[in-house]
Amino acid sequence: MAIAYPFSAIVGQDEMKTALLIAAVDQDVGGVLVFGDRGTGKSTAIRALAALMPNIPVVTGCPYHCDPGSPTPGLCAQCENGGKDFKTREQPMPVVDLPLGATEDRVIGTLDLEKALRLGEKAFEPGLLAQAHRGFLYIDEVNLLEDHIVDALLDVAASGENVVEREGLSIRHPARFVLVGSGNPEEGELRPQLLDRFGLSVDVRTPTELDMRVQIVKLRDEFERDREAFVKKWKRKDSAVRRKVEKARAQLNDIDLAPDVLERAAALCMTLGTDGLRGELTLVRAARALASLEGKAEVGLKQLRQVAPSVLRHRLRRDPLDESGSTTRIERALEEVLDPA
Amino acid sequence: MNGEAAWQDALLAAALLAIDPAGLGGIALRARPGPVRDSWLESTRELFPDLPWRKIPQTVSEARLLGGLDLAATLKAGKPVAQAGLLNECNHGIAVLAMAERCQPTTAAHLCQALDRHEIQVEREGLSATLPAAFALLALDESVESDEQLDAGLAERLAFHLDLHEVGIRDLLESGYPLEDIAAARSRCNAIECDDESTRQICTLCLVLGIDSPRASLLAQRAARAAAALAGSHRVSETELEIAARLVLAPRATRLPATEEEEQETEAEPPPQEPQESEGEQQDPGQGEGMQDRLIEATKAALPEGLLNQLLQGGVRRSSGRGGKSGQMRRSRSRGRPTGTIQGVPRSGARLSPVATLQAAAPWQPLRRGAGDPPRQLKVQRDDFRVVRYRERSESTTVFVVDASGSAALNRLAEAKGAVELLLADCYIRRDQVAMIAFRGETADLLLPPTRSLVRAKRNLAALPGGGGTPLAAAIESAAALATSLVRRGGTPNVVFLTDGRGNIARDGRQGREAAREDLPAVAALFRESGVRGMVIDTSPRPGSAAAELAQQLDIDYLPLPHADASQLSEAVRAASL
Known part of the structure; x- marks a missing residue:
């Protein structure tokens, strides 16, 4: 592994x-879509996130790494039938x-070919969706993904369960994951159904400030020349981020909403239609995760x-004849709703 | 740049690539196939002795590129055996991408990921593996027309963009760099010092030349470092920065370094001639913008003579044809939605369905099994092979050909633009594309290459010119050319003319209705030959015979819509294309 x-x-x-940290803190926010210019570190950031993931407790020997603390309907068939006394172990959250x-x-899993060939046994070999259960599923160049793979993803992402009915197999297993996609809008648009599965979407632009660009080149160059030393040098900062995420996850449910946050959120959505x-x-979920990351006790308008x-x-509803970008429209609505004159 | 200099640069680029192949990514080579390109490839190959050198054909299948199940070995071993793909075979060596301008988007995407990560991840046919794939790519770009270009994402990851069109046999005087020098340089390369000032100069130059991606600065820095190693020095100096600017940055430039700074120049102090001076100034952080200006001047001065001209030419070529190569227009036959299996041999892109094959073989096992055979072993014969069938929708592309001439042009253009955007707004649901040709004055221009990207459409349509004569014949000709090239790529074009049908400019630019009419039969025949569907939408206030006649000549439908607005237009087109 590089x-x-x-x-x-x-x-x-x-x-x-x-956005990525928010998704790491609260996986129920939905996925993150990163769209933008080439060379802006989209893939770099998402792959880097994998190193920051906290450990999660899993049922030992479960191919879907089920959560021992989960209520029964959320478990795979094997764990469900096995009674309540699991052996558990810790493993990093899968990316x-x-x-x-x-x-x-x-992607969805298939007949285990080796067992079929060698033993004549019908066994299920879990696919990527099973591997990604309770973690992140990352798709680079998401807009180039083939349609039938997108279809398979859409259903699973919505239901949190992968149902396999093929090749004589009939299997269902939980598959709840955070979908993370990146791509360049010039390569084509995403289907609206897939777009809808992402909780957050980020537009990345090439930095135009000279100092920032110099800094990017310097750091990247240092990394390329001696990867191990570079990672070591940044280890402490990365661990700090990791601890922040862990702490934020732990206290997520204790965070209150400031009185008018709900109303303002609703007003904002109504204004934007x-x-x-x-x-x-x-x-509200994303704002709460952010407050938790920032160590706040309450979600505020900020x-x-x-x-x-x-x-x-x-x-936003797409209006092809409206020239102003969606970011500008949101800014306008924010001003209208949050700072009424 | 003259041929000899271009040739020397090409040799230098190859040498630098040999010094730091993984870091520099590769070379995009624009050249016609012929002795010049052959001798460059030959001398480049000598720089990579005993290393894998694999050619990736334009028609490569995804299975071959990434690897997959080795059928023969799998059946023999009784367990899945992986077969290495081309990308994996290229590890530590060179991949040569032939006809790179026709490279399919998925192939380009795989190459990009391999170039980024130096490994590929394979999740196919029951196999799951991460395989090393660190290679440098030589993308041989044979494009002549501007609508075919190397995939932008791929081009961005290749440090050097060379153009050998100007190089003749006569220019091939110099030979390549000696292998020992390169080996020595390779061992030194990583330790070469590139100080902050040099990095800053590279980044400034990128900004000035309008190069957005930070990858360009990184590649330029690495090129400079390799050049310093080749020259035997220990640090990057002005000479190496010049080389990097010429080989890496200049071909990427999107604007000339003059535009914005021009006005300030008069007030700015005279630019320092020597880079050492600007380094000295760095210790004085107090003078923010003044230093910036001088730095730009310094880098401008560092550009070799003639670069500006070259920039101008290169820049124009780039901006006119940007895009057109991305998007998903070219899909191979082996993609799409699987719709069951069929008996057949997994060859020429067809993919084996292991499960269906096993199912087909199962009933015969007792008969095939001889007395001495082990009971667990499966006997699979050629007849049992089942391959996956795919169903793929042929993508349709609506090509708008818009009359932008005369006084009513602005109005019609706005409508056509609106229709294009409305169609695009739902074309991602139908997975269709839209293109637009506008004709006015003496020519017909491809304003919007086939795309389904709303982002790009908006940008290209933002400034539509209008007014002038009506070069109808030229418009029909370009529409036919575009339609034919779309058919060639497996798409289904649908051409919509928005015009009053009254041409007054001939194909060679002569004025007058008579001259224009003479040309029509010939180009109309050309259009009919392409066998493309379409319609003529008559936009004149009083629908008349001219447009109807045109429709007849082109053998397509005629629809008078004198006061059409954008939504009416898009409705009409949608109804016709379904």
């Missing part, structure tokens, strides 16, 4: 980093790559304002 670039050594791109060109059978309730829910662009950007 050594990943440290998360804390990524220069700038604060919105992207925050699974779904590479382009992955075949359907590897977003469909459904999901926008509001995600707004957090709401900060997460609003990421949460709402891809939920």
